[in-house]
Amino acid sequence: MPRTFLQTLPGPYRFYRGGEIPEVTFAYETWGTLSPAKDNALLLSTGLSPGSHARSNSLNPEPGWWEDMIGPGRPLDTNRWFVICNNSLGSCLGSTGPASTDPRTGQPYRLTFPCLSIEDIATTSRLLLKSLGIHPVAAVVGSSMGGMTALAYGVMFPFEANRIMSISAGAHAEPFAISMRSAQREAIRLDPDWLDGDYPPEKPPLAGMRLARKVGVVTYRSPVEWNERFGRKRIPRAPADPWATRFEIESYLDHQAEKFVGQFDANCYLYLSRAMDLFDLGDHGTSVVDALSKLRACRTGVIGVESDILFPVEQQHALAAALHEAGVESSFVSLGSTQGHDSFLIDYERFGPAVGDFLKD
């Protein structure tokens, strides 16, 4: 039995920065009931690595990546909302991406997949919703890369979403975030097993992916959390790597890396990572404020976290200020969570009320 719904959109799909593919298939999951007027749909846009499995359901009873945030009486209240979460275009968790088979050749796309943009993720998500008869959508809520997607959705398709919420994201990436993602991409490409993207599925560039994930995790958490949680605690047994230094933090990163490389495709990672660097909301107007002014028909919400080093809280302040300047109805919440960028996956005590309040009337 499939563990997600699959929907293939009629093709071809033309990419924002050029190129096309003959068709797009989406893996998606839903929670709650679509109203007869189809006016209660909430699109949940994910970060770079999660798939559509945001919460357990009958197809897949395993806990999802936002398990506690979705359900009856929860912040994404399924008594009211029909929540739909799709795996992003360009990913490898059921939707079409560089690891998918190109129907024209019978081979994986690999690097022949066109340059992916956040705009493509927004556009194809909208096409998915339309194919399900949902148009406009009541709300788009996204975290991290998904927050960028939510902003792009609102700005590219004004009047097609009533609420837009950006969680731990921004109107663009800043140089620190770019440098850390650029390093991750370089780590993958440095792995001789990458083979210029042509690695066989059974022999992916594991070492490069591990290193990339470790550098990624550094940006997803926070020095404050790590000082409290790991400090200079050591692990008793010698690590496999003689150049590691037996600190718990290294062992934690090893574990995070190992978990990730088994489930994510290297080329997909490269495409999604670059898409986050390339995105700039300001490209959709004469300035970020001008672009955001297209959201005047929306209610918007911005949530940031004080310990986030990937999308620092100053960026959230700036986004909230730009929304205000653009004359857009908006709310802004800055949370004191210590888990950094990933806080939205962990700190439900703070995120629950912040997200729930925005989605109430």
Place this chain on the structure above:
Amino acid sequence: MPRTFLQTLPGPYRFYRGGEIPEVTFAYETWGTLSPAKDNALLLSTGLSPGSHARSNSLNPEPGWWEDMIGPGRPLDTNRWFVICNNSLGSCLGSTGPASTDPRTGQPYRLTFPCLSIEDIATTSRLLLKSLGIHPVAAVVGSSMGGMTALAYGVMFPFEANRIMSISAGAHAEPFAISMRSAQREAIRLDPDWLDGDYPPEKPPLAGMRLARKVGVVTYRSPVEWNERFGRKRIPRAPADPWATRFEIESYLDHQAEKFVGQFDANCYLYLSRAMDLFDLGDHGTSVVDALSKLRACRTGVIGVESDILFPVEQQHALAAALHEAGVESSFVSLGSTQGHDSFLIDYERFGPAVGDFLKD
């Protein structure tokens, strides 16, 4: 004509964490005049990458890494001080390290070099001073790794240094710093040209070193500086790397990496990097405060920078507080420089007075 002084210490030298080498040679340079009583020597301990060339001199007229800080009337005033800067044990810029020839085999040490500790850098620096007839030393001033060396020097050899100054360093590395250095070491070892350390000198692991340096530079500067300096500015020409995204920040990192890989040995980098992670001043007592109490005969100074992400200013506060608690005479200055950890190499306007004041009577 040699560009540094060289001094070979009588061997063997036994390492803090075990192992020995038959002899240690030091590259060092001096500025100013040693007093007849030999009581005006100031040892300058360097960070991981610089050599002994802190200032231009008759052997080498090129500007040094602290050119503006050393000289007559400068913060390290050569009218008063006899400044001596040595390339660290374990480095590759003239002193003995993993790239040096093991006289027992006629081959480079490579990974047969014993595990390097900050304590070894302090101990051998003291042996160098003794060989020059300087004992005790009037002051030890160090920045970054050199700040750790200065602290280790004072704690390991109490009553042998009158002043100890730690600049942008700490009593140990925190998990964020460890994770970023661990990633750098992994990048080098991932390069197939590393050959488990046995690369021929003419074919070093350049790609791994480039990536390591880029990740290093991220920690040496600051997001604040980069937002101001680079923002999302683009370079006009396409980068050689199709996975780069044409931002100036990437081009800057490419340039920094290229400059570095031509002058630094990969194995030496691994050894010095690990030494910084392993160092813990608390190992020299029942606690950091207990270890620092050995400095009661010294005047100590701590300088930190608010934008430093490698040794955050909170760490400098903690070090200053621990010195105070240990009953050690100490001064603490927190500087508002925006260039992050590297500010001491750039922001002479702030660092000049801060260092100069500490060295006055």
